[in-house]
Amino acid sequence: xxxxQEPDRYSLQPxxxxxxxxxxxxxxxxxxxxxxxxxxxxxxxxKALNVDLPKVFIYSTIVIILSSVTMHxxxxxxxxLKFAQQKLWLWVSLLLGIVFIALQVYGWAVWTNLGIFFIxxxxxxxxxxxxxxxxxxxxxxxxxxIITALKSSxxxxxxxxxxxxxxxxxxxxxxxxxxxxxxxxxxxxNR
Amino acid sequence: MSSIAINNPSAIHHDDHGHAHHHxxxxxxxxxxxxxxxxxxxxxxxxxxxxxxxxxxxxxxxxQLAYPDHSFPLLEVLLGRFAPEGRLDPNFYLSLVTxxxxxxxxxxxxxxxxxxxxxxxxxxxxxxxxxxxxxxNMLSYWLFLVACVLILSTFFIxxxxxxxxxxxxxxxxxxxxxxxxxxxxMTIWLIAMILFVASSLMGGINYVSTILxxxxxxxxxxxxxxxxxxxxxxxxxxxxxxPVLVAGVVLLIFDRSFGTSFYLSDIVIGxxxxxxxxxxxxxxxxxxxxxxxxxxxIVIMPAMGIISEVMAVNSRKPIFGYHAMVYxxxxxxxxxxxxxxxxxxxxxxxxxxxxxxxxxxxxxxxPSAVKTFNWLATLWRGNIRFTPAMLFSIGMVSFFxxxxxxxxxxxxxxxxxxxxxTYFVVAHFHLVMGSAAIxxxxxxxxxxxPKMFGRVMNPRLGYLHFxxxxxxxxxxxxxxxxxxxxxxPRRYYAFTEFEFMEKWMSVNVFVTxxxxxxxxxxxxxxxxxxxxxxxGKKSTENPWEANTLEWTTPVERLHGNWxxxxxxxxxxxxxxxxxxxxxxxxxxxxxxxxxxxxxxxHDFDGNEVAxxxxxxxxxxxxxxxxxxxxx
Numbered sequence: 001x002x003x004x005q006e007p008d009r010y011s012l013q014p015x016x017x018x019x020x021x022x023x024x025x026x027x028x029x030x031x032x033x034x035x036x037x038x039x040x041x042x043x044x045x046x047k048a049l050n051v052d053l054p055k056v057f058i059y060s061t062i063v064i065i066l067s068s069v070t071m072h073x074x075x076x077x078x079x080x081l082k083f084a085q086q087k088l089w090l091w092v093s094l095l096l097g098i099v100f101i102a103l104q105v106y107g108w109a110v111w112t113n114l115g116i117f118f119i120x121x122x123x124x125x126x127x128x129x130x131x132x133x134x135x136x137x138x139x140x141x142x143x144x145x146i147i148t149a150l151k152s153s154x155x156x157x158x159x160x161x162x163x164x165x166x167x168x169x170x171x172x173x174x175x176x177x178x179x180x181x182x183x184x185x186x187x188x189x190n191r
Numbered sequence: 192m193s194s195i196a197i198n199n200p201s202a203i204h205h206d207d208h209g210h211a212h213h214h215x216x217x218x219x220x221x222x223x224x225x226x227x228x229x230x231x232x233x234x235x236x237x238x239x240x241x242x243x244x245x246x247x248x249x250x251x252x253x254x255q256l257a258y259p260d261h262s263f264p265l266l267e268v269l270l271g272r273f274a275p276e277g278r279l280d281p282n283f284y285l286s287l288v289t290x291x292x293x294x295x296x297x298x299x300x301x302x303x304x305x306x307x308x309x310x311x312x313x314x315x316x317x318x319x320x321x322x323x324x325x326x327x328n329m330l331s332y333w334l335f336l337v338a339c340v341l342i343l344s345t346f347f348i349x350x351x352x353x354x355x356x357x358x359x360x361x362x363x364x365x366x367x368x369x370x371x372x373x374x375x376x377m378t379i380w381l382i383a384m385i386l387f388v389a390s391s392l393m394g395g396i397n398y399v400s401t402i403l404x405x406x407x408x409x410x411x412x413x414x415x416x417x418x419x420x421x422x423x424x425x426x427x428x429x430x431x432x433x434p435v436l437v438a439g440v441v442l443l444i445f446d447r448s449f450g451t452s453f454y455l456s457d458i459v460i461g462x463x464x465x466x467x468x469x470x471x472x473x474x475x476x477x478x479x480x481x482x483x484x485x486x487x488x489i490v491i492m493p494a495m496g497i498i499s500e501v502m503a504v505n506s507r508k509p510i511f512g513y514h515a516m517v518y519x520x521x522x523x524x525x526x527x528x529x530x531x532x533x534x535x536x537x538x539x540x541x542x543x544x545x546x547x548x549x550x551x552x553x554x555x556x557x558p559s560a561v562k563t564f565n566w567l568a569t570l571w572r573g574n575i576r577f578t579p580a581m582l583f584s585i586g587m588v589s590f591f592x593x594x595x596x597x598x599x600x601x602x603x604x605x606x607x608x609x610x611x612x613t614y615f616v617v618a619h620f621h622l623v624m625g626s627a628a629i630x631x632x633x634x635x636x637x638x639x640x641p642k643m644f645g646r647v648m649n650p651r652l653g654y655l656h657f658x659x660x661x662x663x664x665x666x667x668x669x670x671x672x673x674x675x676x677x678x679x680p681r682r683y684y685a686f687t688e689f690e691f692m693e694k695w696m697s698v699n700v701f702v703t704x705x706x707x708x709x710x711x712x713x714x715x716x717x718x719x720x721x722x723x724x725x726x727g728k729k730s731t732e733n734p735w736e737a738n739t740l741e742w743t744t745p746v747e748r749l750h751g752n753w754x755x756x757x758x759x760x761x762x763x764x765x766x767x768x769x770x771x772x773x774x775x776x777x778x779x780x781x782x783x784x785x786x787x788x789x790x791x792x793h794d795f796d797g798n799e800v801a802x803x804x805x806x807x808x809x810x811x812x813x814x815x816x817x818x819x820x821x822x
Binding site for chain 1: 323324327392395396397399400401403404405430431432433434435437438439441442445449450451452453467468469470471473474477478481
């Protein structure tokens with residue numbers, strides 16, 4: 001292999017590993033927040049989450065699970081070198097991601113209309129806002145990755161780069177999906 | 192080869208291009224550098240500057256402690272409204288203590304120590320061209336620098352820097368009205384801390400990925416030098432704990448700036464009840480100390496790794512108990528996550544829970560003692576070379592022992608009721624993680640200076656620096672134990688205000704002058720460091736006759752580290768004074784076929800062919816071998 005004299009230097013494996021480590025630190029971040037919730041709500045009956053979650057969270061959960069499916073289709077498309085498929089499903093995933101954010105924000109609106117505010121003497125409610133807010137930040141990061149993947153599916157980059165970007169985008173997107181499911185189940189169990 | 196499939200062809204192409212006409216500008220070489228060695232130097236010099244600033248802050252508040260009622264007109268000239276009539280303002284005193292702690296713990300001993308030596312040594316000692324993601328590495332430095340600038344900028348704002356202590360406990364830190372040090376300065380402190388964590392995470396993620404993916408041929412995990420083990424576990428600890436601090440800090444920002452009540456409840460200021468209700472200040476302590484305790488190991492573990500390496504090199508002996516050293520580092524890493532409650536014994540914690548935390552805390556004494564005894568055993572009957580780096584390493588062990596012993600006092604839930612928040616705690620952590628870690632860092636600087644700048648630091652100035660600093664550190668911190676046992680609390684502004692503390696005034700004067708001596712001693716270091724960059728003796732390729740890979744790179748420090756192929760590794764890093772070998776060190780790149788006279792049966796890891804060859808050789812050269820090795 002003449003072109004590849006220094007495999008270690010340009011290998012993409014370590015960069016993929018970087019993503020996994022970032023995911024670990026993200027997990028720790030949400031674990032920190034949710035343990036904060038547990039410590040707080042252990043402080044007495046008045047400090048429990050005593051209101052229903054916005055119903056729209058069910059729909060946003062469905063949307064994000066769907067987006068994971070479409071993301072996987074895009075991934076498979078890339079793998080089979082069917083780039084038209086990749087583009088199509090990436091666009092769909094991007095759209096679903098945006099819909100998810102909109103639904104979450106709508107959930108906030110539902111709560112504030114009911115008088116359940118972020119600034120609250122029951123901090124479990126503030127926690128719900130914080131969970132969703134920081135999760136949306138992760139979704140935004142995921143959307144940026146989708147846009148990069150889209151760009152390289154159109155742009156003049158080597159297939160290896162394109163499929164690498166597709167790869168890490170799909171890993172991250174499934175991760176933010178799982179984080180939301182975790183948060184949602186956590187909140188349902190701690191109501 | 193599977194690795195080829197995932198290579199990035201555009202990057203290779205780019206590289207071929209780059210080597211043909213390599214034009215590095217000043218900006219890409221010194222400022223926005225992506226070379227790990229340059230980034231290491233950037234971290235080091237920024238760390239040294241921050242360290243000097245934090246040390247000067249400590250001298251300022253030491254002067255206040257020694258002469259609380261005395262007026263120094265010079266202080267007013269220098270500090271203006273922070274020292275009206277030549278006496279430090281009480282709020283500014285609190286800010287000094289806070290910023291001294293913050294800078295030393297995070298900016299010097301975390302970023303300055305890990306940032307410098309992980310960046311420098313991981314690629315060099317493992318045989319990699321650079322980090323996994325050089326760009327992220329650069330970003331890590333720049334976020335760190337912005338955090339440094341932010342934290343220092345608070346000295347120039349109306350209300351002054353943050354003043355709630357480096358642990359910024361709410362409610363004090365959560366209510367801007369509480370005191371000047373909780374105002375804008377605290378907001379900037381919190382923002383700086385988030386940037387700092389982002390920087391640390393980027394660095395740490397890079398270190399772990401590089402260590403696990405980019406080792407050269409033959410460098411399996413059990414051939415890595417202890418420095419790399421220490422950096423790996425430090426980075427893992429950081430990745431697992433820093434995000435929790437971010438979680439805590441963002442909630443604190445919500446409380447301060449948006450009016451939520453995560454940490455606040457039932458606060459009355461000036462007869463006015465605040466709107467915050469239902470929060471729990473203890474929640475902050477849990478979140479903070481879940482980072483805060485691992486943080487002290489993030490500080491000390493790189494120092495442990497550095498001195499293990501320096502000690503083996505300068506004792507001309509293998510490190511004693513290499514595997515035990517690694518397992519004890521792993522044990523410390525694991526235990527560090529289940530002891531945070533020992534900072535909270537007096538928060539009204541359930542005594543049973545306190546007991547649990549006490550036991551986990553005391554168990555840490557075991558791996559710590561393993562390491563200490565192994566260092567001492569490494570020194571035992573070695574051909575010790577007292578280089579400055581070696582002296583600082585021995586000093587580190589000394590501080591680690593004397594500071595570690597008091598940790599056993601403080602880890603006891605019942606004793607801690609008396610000792611909590613006294614000068615005993617100050618003495619304990621300044622010895623065990625402050626002085627010890629800074630000595631580890633200094634040992635690393637003296638030892639790897641040739642690898643950074645191609646020159647050797649002056650040993651005479653190094654000895655002067657060591658002895659003055661060593662003596663001064665003990666003079667400063669040892670008396671504090673007795674003050675603490677007498678119940679003198681930390682962070683108090685003027686001892687003259689309390690009758691029972693007044694008898695300690697004379698000790699305070701002694702401590703302050705010792706601190707000034709220690710500060711003056713650093714001038715020897717600064718002259719030596721910055722002078723040697725330009726005028727130091729030119730170094731050879733392997734000035735300390737060490738075994739590790741970094742000493743096979745040329746003195747000129749190339750981009751990409753090795754001019755040709757990356758060397759292959761055949762043995763562990765600690766073949767010093769191996770019986771039967773003509774020199775007292777065998778570099779990791781020397782294959783066993785070239786050292787037939789010194790090979791031992793266990794060198795071959797059960798490779799029967801190699802063992803057989805060795806046996807035949809031994810029989811042929813029987814006269815010079817002792818019979819034990821033949822069989």
